[in-house]
Amino acid sequence: MIIGVLAVQGGVAEHESTLDELGVEHRQVRRVAHLEGLDGIILPGGESTTISKLLELGGLLEPLKDAIRGGLPAYGTCAGMILLSSEILDTRADAQCLSGLDITVRRNAFGRQVDSFEAALDFAGIVDPVPAVFIRAPWVERVGEGVDVVATVPNGPAAGAIVAVRSGNVMATSFHPEVSGDTRVHEYFVDMVRRHTS
Ligand code: GLN
Secondary structure, rough: OOEEEEEOOOOOHHHHHHHHHHEEEEEEEEOOHOOOOEEEEEEOOOHHHHHHHHHHHHHHOHHHHHHHHHOOOOEOOOHHHHHHHHHEOOOOOOOOOOOOOOOEEEEOOOOOOOEEEEEOOOOOOOOOOOEEEEEOOOOOEEEEEOEEEEEOOOOOOOOOOEEEEEEOEOOOOOHHHHHHOOOOHHHHHHHHHHHHHO
16 A cells, blocks of 8 residues: 655655554655555645645646545645635635535634644544644534534534544545644544555
């Protein structure tokens, strides 16, 4: 199995080391040719408008969209969630999305008071609560048919906000499991890829 890590901007290395910990082979995706032969792809956090622009400039936007539409399992964290969405609120007019998930997301949704925070979340499919680090994170304001809500914020001012979703082979989290030292969300994705591949 080989998992791609989109590497045009953002927190690439943390996903690579998490995959290393799990013993999963991975490859950086910077150009269209790097999509060849992948079993899954991770879209890291970073700045979604910058990633969108770089995907367009590099000619990777449409091929990546096609690959995901064609069934390539994908997991987006934070900016990666924004990119996988089908509608983005509070973004630049020219920002593009991949429409891998029928969801509407709001960028930087948690506001200035709680720019960055941590929470322990119940995550459907993972037994004990998952530590979640949020950094200028989006939340999900609408989920389309067939999209499952996998985790919400348990308490505080943003209680109930949807922060993890899945539809078929595509999943996304508002938070960054790759910085928490807990590998279970990545394991969840790797299992999903393994099931798809076999
Ligand atoms: N606020 C960023 C954006 O809009 C996302 C932040 C992140 O990925 N940690 O793209």
